[in-house]
Amino acid sequence: MTGPDEPTDGTDGGSTAGGDPGARSRTDGGDPADRPPLEAARYPDGSVTYPPHPVGPDGEAPVGTVDLSERTATVVTWTTSTAPPPGVPAPNHLAIVEFDVDGQPVRALGQLTTGDVGVGDEVEPVYAAELREPGAGIREPESQDWDGYRFRPVE
C-alpha cells in the first residue's frame, strides 16, 4: 500500500529550504563526502518520522526515505544542560526542532552549536563526526552510531 502522492521507493534528497548551503560548511569534522544523511522515513499514509521505525504510525513499513540534512528547521524549544552525562561536553545546548517536509511536520532532537537561540529561530543541520565520546557512558560503543547533526542558527 502506498499513498497516492508519495514516492514508492528510493530516497527523496529533499531541497534546501533557506539560506545558501554553500556559504558555510555544514560539516564539523570528518570528510564531507562521508557525511551520512539525516534520514527520516516516509510511510504509506504520508507521515514522516525521524528516526525511522520498522513500521509507521499506521502500522505499515516505510515506503521511502527523506534526507533532512540539507533542509532547515524551526526551534520548537531548547535547553542548556549544565550537568551532562559522561562523554558530553558541558554545557550541552539541546533543542527540539521541526522540519517542514512537503507540509508534514517532522521533529528531531539534537545538540545546538550555541546557547544563543530562541523559540521560532531557523536552524540548519551541521554534521559532527562525534557528538559524544563512545564508551564514556554506560552504552556499549558498538551498539549505535555516535556521529550526527547539530543544529546551527541560520545567519
Next chain:
Amino acid sequence: MERVAIIGSSMTEFGAREGEWIRGLLAQAGQACLADAGVDPDAVEHLYVSNMASGEFEGQTGVPNALAHDLSALPAYTARIDQTSASGGAGVYAAWQSVASGASSMTLLVGGEKMTHRSTAEATDVIASLTHPVEYKHGVTLPSFAGLTARLYLDEYDAPRESLAEVAVKNHRNGVDNPHAQFRKEITVEQALDSPIVADPLRLYDFCPITDGSAALLFAPESVAREYVPDDDYVVVTGIGGATDTHVVHERPDPTTMRGVVESSEVAYEMADREPDDVDVAELHDMFTILEFLQSEDLGFFEKGEGWRAAGEGVTARDGDLPINTSGGLKSKGHPLGASGVAQVYELVAQLTGTAGPRQVEADVGLACNVGGFGNCVTTTVLEGGA
C-alpha cells in the same frame, strides 16, 4: 472478580544509605511489610520486585530470587518488574493482576533501588540509557527533557517561572513531616529561584535527588484481607490502568501532554467508577517540578494550561481542596527509582487508613500516578478504604 486489597505496607528511610546495598534494602522493607500485616513469609505465593537497574548500578542481578531466599518466602513465584522510573507502579499493576486473576492469594511487592554510591553524572547516565540511540548520542538526559518541556509550557501557557518554585516549596514543606523523607527542610521561593541552573529554565530545586531506599506492599483478595485486618481497616485497589507513549520523546505532537497519563487514568477512573473530582488526595511523579503541572492536568484535576496556578493558590497544599504529594513527593522524599511507585501507594494507604500522623488529610479516594522515562510508561492507581 473479587476486589484486591492491600493489607500491609512499609518503607525504609529514603536517602543516602551508606553501607546498604540492594539486597539488604529490599529485605528490610519486605520484612517490615509482612510484620505490618502479621503474615508469615511462607504464606507468600507471588513475590515481585520493582527495580530498574540493580545490575547496572551494583552488579547484582536476580534480585527477586535473592529476596525470596532472604525472606524465607520459598517457593513463591518471583519476577522482577522493570519499567524504569515507573517500575513501582508497574509492580502494583503486576501484584494487583496476580490476585485479581486468582493466580495468587498473597502477593508481596517490594520496590527498591541503590544509587547514591554512583556520582550524579553516572547515575544520570544509567537513567538516560532508557533513551533511543538518536537521543542518547546527543547527551540527552531526563533533566534535559524536563528543561525542554518546561520552556515550552511556560511560553505556551504564560506561566510565571515562580510557579515551578512553588511546587518545590510545597513538597519540601510536606517532607518536613515525613520521617522517611530524604530532605526534611523547608525552602523558600527565592532559594529555589536562586539555585544553580541544571537544565535551563529549570534549577537545582526543580529536581528530585538521587536516593537509596525501598518500599513494600502486601496484596490479597478482600476475603483474605478480612481474616488479617480488623475492622476492615485495609485499602482496596478500585481502579488501575497502564499505558505507554512513544519511545522517542520528540515524536509527540505536544510535549506538554503526557498521553500515557491521560490514557492510563481514563482506564483507572472507569474501573473505579470515579471521576477526577472524586479524588481527595494524590501522589504524583514530581521527579521534576514541571511534571506536577503536566500530570495534574492530564489526570483531569485542572484544565490544560491551568495546573501551574494550583500550588501558588494553595489548592494542592495539605490544607487545600486537593492535596498533592503529602509525602513530600519525589522532590523531597527522594526517588529510588523502583521504590517510588510503591512508596506513593504506601503514603496513600496511610492517608486512607488515618495513620499519616501530622501529614493526615481528609480522604476517601486516593490516586497515585507513577511515570517512567519522560512520560514513556505510566501506571495510574485509584485506592479507596475497604468494606
